[in-house]
Amino acid sequence: MSPILSKITLSLFVSSAMLMTACSNQHNEATTTMANLTAPIAKKIPHEMVIHNHTRIDDYYWMRDDSRTNPEILAHLDTENDYTAAQLKHTEAMQELIFKEIKGRIEKDDSSVPTKKGDFYYASEMQGENEYPIYLRSSDVIGSNSQVLLDVNELAKAHDYYQVSGLSASPNGKLLAYGEDTLSRRIYTVQFKDIAANTLLADKLEGTNGTVVWGNDNKTVYYIKKDPQTLLGYQVFRHTLGTPQASDEMVYQENNKSYYTGLSKSKDDSSVFIWHSSTEASGISIIDANDAKALPKPFIAREEGHEYSLTKVHDWYYIHTNWQATNFRLMKVHKTHIGDKKHWQDVIPANDTVKLEDYELFTDHLVYQQREQGVSRITIEQLSTGKKQQLSFNDSAYSLDLYGNNELDNKALRLHYASFTTPGTHYDIDLTTFKKTQLKQTKVLGDFNSNNYASERIFVTARDGKQVPVSLVYRKDTFKKDSTNPLYQYAYGSYGHTIDPYFSVSRLSLLDRGFVYAIAHIRGSEMLGRPWYEDGKKLNKMNTFTDFIDVTKALTMQGYGDADKVFAVGGSAGGLLMGAVVNMAPELYKGVAAAVPFVDVVTTMLDESIPLTTNEFKEWGNPKDKVYYDYMLSYSPYDQVSAQDYPNMLVTTGLHDSQVQYFEPMKWVAKLRDYKTDDKVLLFKTDMEAGHGGASGRFKSIHETALQYSFFIDLLNK
Structure with missing residues (x-):
């Protein structure tokens, strides 16, 4: 048995020992069988692509089928799935054990x-x-x-995949709107339900993003329609209940394909907001929610580089803006002066070292969330007196989320708190006395004791001298800072998305087996403010990849992990990260898991018919510009595959993925098989019913986690 199991709790030791004994013969037989398995080899059909006087040959371009009906492609995906199942057959007992462990910790x-x-x-x-x-x-x-509004289990019975979105009650509380997706393409049909009668109305809105906003007359709704090819939500329609969708009035159309369109309602219920959002600019148009014939009016003219959001409280608009504020500030303006920034007044001034992340407004209180040196803090300010109070928490690193603060006259602030060692906890905090009332903490069944685990927050020096934050968690009785523990390193690193330390019942199955778990807060996130993001996008993107590599080297050198037992994980844009680091430093990783990986960067970003491409230009750059083309090509995982040894790899995707198309990882795996010079395992699994988010359902998704964990644990025993 692996030495990493030597100090785990007795119960886990016994169950694992029994499992290993029962499976030892299976493992030996599997080793013999695996040697006889042949990995699927895809045919090559050279496809020439020329731009900027540069030619690329894509031998696997033929794998793209937007209809997802091509028999040859589906057969190849099935063959890959069969190969993966055969290669991992000897881990099925381990997968089942881990699945039961994780499920057994969840309160049913x-x-x-x-x-x-x-x-x-x-x-x-x-x-x-x-x-x-x-x-x-x-x-x-x-x-x-209590009254049941919607039982999703009943609705999902007839579907392999089912997702509900955007539940929203009418202002008088009599009707319920919700979106449903049965394909995982994130195109929803909106249904309307009479709550008292428990019956559906005849109204049905097809091709939407799954959310409606109600007008105040209880019969008017606003919704966004998606382009069926690009999947961009770009048209806002107004629908009157009882009329056909074909007669709906389009009140707004977004003609700039680099913008997303969103909808919400102001906290005082007076206005419908249309959000116009691109990577580096934003805008908001306002519709009077009391006038079913009103047309949208822009809050202020759009400006390149200006990002902002709004909250309306009676006669005042509060603006979260980066205008002359790299890390954002909060300003306000009276309704009589919208459209003119010279009337904007500072509420929370700009701060070059502190990022203003979020805020909530109440009748007489302002609550704001700031991040300094990677740590979030919450401040409550009474508007009438200027009295302030900063909230304190026990952990050195944690995640904080404000939610459910829907009413202006709330007496308390609602927030969710978690850390690596503290399960998710819900609090109400009195806005006057600042007293915390714990409403609920997620129960972890079994023998979980938070005192068995420890977390750390350290900084690693990157190759250019920048200090990269890293969050770590491990089990105290299995951890030795002597370079013997297996290391599981995760990161995302794009879109300014910051992943704070959070609690996971699934992660316990790794920690209890001696793994050290690390989140590398690499550039491309906003862990250290907006400049941290800017230093990891477009022509600075390479910093994201080198940061991850430098964190790996530092953690093993400092004794947090065994250099021969490092496992790297990322999904979506984090899958791009995985693709880049295995090209750049494959020797550092024993195993890599890449979920729905964005790996064919150049080809995708050159094709505006592919969903979401046009929205991504300000994140990655537009390769029609040679400067960006050359830079993207230098790191694009698919284009940079070379004849070298690669780590053991598990690549997963969903056939109906609307964000990263299935053919990107499919092509990548085919090319890796052709080029790699090692005999390590390369597995590719496609969920034929799912999309970008994986399987629907709280227990079904655990199987995906158990598969990945078992893949890594099995590699430790080889």
């Missing part, structure tokens, strides 16, 4: 903390073996007269 009967909106408190609950939630509401916070 669970409910969310109710949040108030209008006259009702809304919540969801999970029951028994159900995969999906039941949505409820009550007229009081204790739920004494």
Whole structure:
């Protein structure tokens, strides 16, 4: 048995020992069988692509089928799935053990903390073996007269994949709107339900993004329609209940394909906001929610490089803006002066070292969330007196999320708190006394004890001298800072998305087996503010990859992990990260898991018919510009595959992925098989029913985690 198991708790030791004994013969037989397995080899059909007087030959371009019906392509994906299943057959017992471990820690009967909106408190609950939630509401916070709004389990019965989106009650609380996706392409059909009668209305809105915003007359709704090819939501329609969708009025169309379109309603319910969002600029148009014939008016003219968001409180608009503020600031303007920045007034001034991340407004209180040196903090300010109070928390690194603060006259702030060692905890914090009331903490069943685990937050010096934050967690009785522990290193590193330390019941199955878990907060995130993001995008993108590599080297040199037992994981843009680092430093990793990886960067970014491409130009650059073409080509994982040894790899995708098309990882795996000079395992698994988010359902997704964990654990024993 692997030495990493030597100090785990007795119960886990016994169960694992029994498993290994039972499976030892299977493993030996599997080794013999695996030697006889032949990896699928894809045919080559050279496809020439020329731009900027440069020619690329793509031998696997033929794998793209937008209809997802080509028999040859589907057969090849099935063959890859069969090969993966055969290669991992000897791990099935381990997969099942880990699945049961994770599932066994989850409370089967669970409910969310109710949040108030209008006259009702809304919540969801999970029951028994159900995969999906039941949505409820009550007229009081204790739920004494709960009413079922939607049982997603019943709706999902007829579908292999089912996802509900955008539940929204009408202002009078009599009707419910919700979107449903049965293909995982994130194109939703909106349904309307009469809550009292428990029946669906005849109205049905096809081809939407899954969310509606109600006008105040209880019969008008605004929704976004998606382009079926690019999947961009670019048209806002107004629908009157009882009329056909074909007669809906288009009130806005976004003609700039680099912008996303969104919808929301102001906290005071007076306005519908249309959000115009690109990577480096944004805008908002406003519709009077009390006028079913109103047309949108821009809050302010769009400006390149200006990003902002709005909250409306009575006669004042509060603006979260980067205008003359790299790390954003909060300003306000009276409704009589919208459209003119010279009337904007500072509320929270700009700070070059502190990023203003989020805020909530109440009748007499402002709550704001800032990040300094990678750590979030919350401040409550009474507007009438200027009195301030900063909240404190026990952990050195943690995640904080403000949610459910729907009412202006709330007496308390609702937030969710978690850390590597603290399960998700919901608090109400009195806005006047600042007293914290714990409403709920996620229960972890079994023998979990948070005191068995420790977390650290360190900084690693990158090759250019920048200090990269790293969050670490491990089990105290298995960890030795002597370079003997297996290391699981995760990162994302794009779009300014910051991944704070969070609690995971699944992760315990790694920690209890001696793994050290690390999140590398590399450039491309906003962990150290907006400049940290800017230093990891477009012509600075290479910093994202070298940061990850430098963190790996530092963690093994400092004793946090065994240099021969390092496993790297990333998904989507984090899958691009995985593709880049295995090209640049394959020798550092024993195993790599890349989920829905964005790896064919240049080809995708040159094709504006591919969903979401045009929105990405400000993140990656436009390769029609030679400067960006050359730079992208220098790191694009698919283009940079070479004849060298690669780590053991597990690549996963979904056939119906709407964000990273299935053919990107499919082509990448085919090319890797052709070029790699090693005999390590390269596995490719496609979920033929799922999309970008993987399997739907709370227990189904655990199988994907168990597969990945088992893949890594198995590699430790070879």
